[in-house]
Amino acid sequence: RVRHYRWEVNYEYKSPDCFKKLTMTINGKSPGPTILAQQGDTIVVEVKNSLPTENTAIHWHGIRQIGTPWSDGAEGVSQCPILPGDTFIYKFVVDKAGTFLYHAHYGMQREAGLFGSILVAVPDGESEPFIYDHEHNILLNDWYHKSTLDQAEGLSSIPFVFVGEPQSLLINGRGKFNCSSSSISITEEVCNTSNPQCSPYILSVTPRKTYRLRISSLTSLSALSFQIEGHNLTVVEADGHYVEPFVVENLYVYSGETYSVLLTASQDPSRNYWISTNVVARKPSTPLGLAILNYSPNSPKKMPPTIPPPGPVWNDTASALAQSLAIKARHGFIRTPPPKADRVIVLLNTQNKVDGYTRWSLNNVSLALPLTPYLVALKYKLPHAFDQTPTPENYDSADYDIYSVPKNVNATSSSGIYRLDFNSTVDVILQNANTLTPNNSESHPWHLHGHNFWVIGFGDGKFDIENDPKKYNLVNPIMKNTVPLYPYGWTAIRFQADNPGVWIFHCHIETHFYMGMAVVFEEGVDMVGDLPSSVMGCGQTKAFHGP
Numbered sequence: 001r002v003r004h005y006r007w008e009v010n011y012e013y014k015s016p017d018c019f020k021k022l023t024m025t026i027n028g029k030s031p032g033p034t035i036l037a038q039q040g041d042t043i044v045v046e047v048k049n050s051l052p053t054e055n056t057a058i059h060w061h062g063i064r065q066i067g068t069p070w071s072d073g074a075e076g077v078s079q080c081p082i083l084p085g086d087t088f089i090y091k092f093v094v095d096k097a098g099t100f101l102y103h104a105h106y107g108m109q110r111e112a113g114l115f116g117s118i119l120v121a122v123p124d125g126e127s128e129p130f131i132y133d134h135e136h137n138i139l140l141n142d143w144y145h146k147s148t149l150d151q152a153e154g155l156s157s158i159p160f161v162f163v164g165e166p167q168s169l170l171i172n173g174r175g176k177f178n179c180s181s182s183s184i185s186i187t188e189e190v191c192n193t194s195n196p197q198c199s200p201y202i203l204s205v206t207p208r209k210t211y212r213l214r215i216s217s218l219t220s221l222s223a224l225s226f227q228i229e230g231h232n233l234t235v236v237e238a239d240g241h242y243v244e245p246f247v248v249e250n251l252y253v254y255s256g257e258t259y260s261v262l263l264t265a266s267q268d269p270s271r272n273y274w275i276s277t278n279v280v281a282r283k284p285s286t287p288l289g290l291a292i293l294n295y296s297p298n299s300p301k302k303m304p305p306t307i308p309p310p311g312p313v314w315n316d317t318a319s320a321l322a323q324s325l326a327i328k329a330r331h332g333f334i335r336t337p338p339p340k341a342d343r344v345i346v347l348l349n350t351q352n353k354v355d356g357y358t359r360w361s362l363n364n365v366s367l368a369l370p371l372t373p374y375l376v377a378l379k380y381k382l383p384h385a386f387d388q389t390p391t392p393e394n395y396d397s398a399d400y401d402i403y404s405v406p407k408n409v410n411a412t413s414s415s416g417i418y419r420l421d422f423n424s425t426v427d428v429i430l431q432n433a434n435t436l437t438p439n440n441s442e443s444h445p446w447h448l449h450g451h452n453f454w455v456i457g458f459g460d461g462k463f464d465i466e467n468d469p470k471k472y473n474l475v476n477p478i479m480k481n482t483v484p485l486y487p488y489g490w491t492a493i494r495f496q497a498d499n500p501g502v503w504i505f506h507c508h509i510e511t512h513f514y515m516g517m518a519v520v521f522e523e524g525v526d527m528v529g530d531l532p533s534s535v536m537g538c539g540q541t542k543a544f545h546g547p
């Protein structure tokens, strides 16, 4: 079955956290419309760019785009940007049931509000390995009052100006900024806590019923913890894969991750409860994001009689890592990975300087996207469209102290890529290190386009290529598309290069991606079918642009 959507992207004033801000919307909404589909459906989205002066592109996060790599929506990788006034048609199959996302993949437009959810149901006659009475979707994000264009300018300036911590956390696009907390006085026109746009999200439940909550994050910077006061959550799905159920009090969610949890309304039904989310992994200065769990028939306006739970302390990496280690593929749904990798790529994650600019790099190379999308450049063999120098497979680990500021802070930028043998098995070891600030290492959620990967290991300190692989979980590893890398640690993933196309692998923190924290993989590009002319028109593909 084909599901057809017509979307218009525009700027509109919105007050998601009571503070009025120019927000990027789809058909007037942020978050945008939820795509509801069934496994096997074809999704057609006509995106009209009505932004007055900005290009755009939309990525379908977690959808592998098998046979349609040109619909991945990664500007500079799979397509030219959609110009103001232009309409681009994305067409792809949702080949797997689960919880997925979509968001802008141009500049830092995701942070401006251009994102939403894709919920894919199992085919008729199939059932999922857990039961519930009803389901609700909960999409989390962080929110800034400054425009992303101003922020991008700071990131690409000398001296470097970082975006800082967000002003608010939003639950389903709603938060509450303390209008009187600002140092400058703001009028009610600009910030008004009684604006209905910023009334909290209400999750209404019937006592004793069980709910499936799909919980995802599209924060631009923050890692989050999510909890429902007084209730445990049973994790059953992660990034579209069934999880061997386990119970948490608070769920850690990194940007780009999706989960399903089961919630039973088993507590005192005479009151309502707080739903709360807080920043972890960075020292927070953002207040909790709050919503209400409403036990009907109580009034949803009845405030919980308690103070909202503050959540875990921000730097408790051990419990975040414990959750990562607890996520295993569900019995009966395990796809075991190949026992060995054909190629192992170790990527050292560092913050660096490139020509005086602050950037992030992998093995001392910071990605600079070319003007010509890789997919077109590779398919039509345009060797001058990007840097042909091979990218480094490793870093000089014997000589590198991951616990200190880099000895040589300078890195280079390049548009070079990793070319993978088609159908080969690839391990990527993400190695974390110290940033340019002494005694500081940050968390990074890594997201791979075009694939699901097995999460085969996590570790502390420097990865030991002799011994650590012996500890990999090759028995029941979960498959995901986004995985956290913890401070001063390493994360190992394995995937099969079986999807013809060009795929970006990047830190899902939007500022970090903007600052070059990404690599590009190519596999089987010769097998890619004819590219639609709509992905062309920029860089060296101007001549190819069809009518």
Ligand SMILES: O=C1O[C@H]([C@@H](O)CO)C(O)=C1O
Binding pocket: 162, 351, 435, 436, 437, 442, 511, 512
């Ligand atoms: O990329 C970043 O830059 C800042 C800081 O390292 C320098 O201001 C920060 O916290 C980041 O995540």
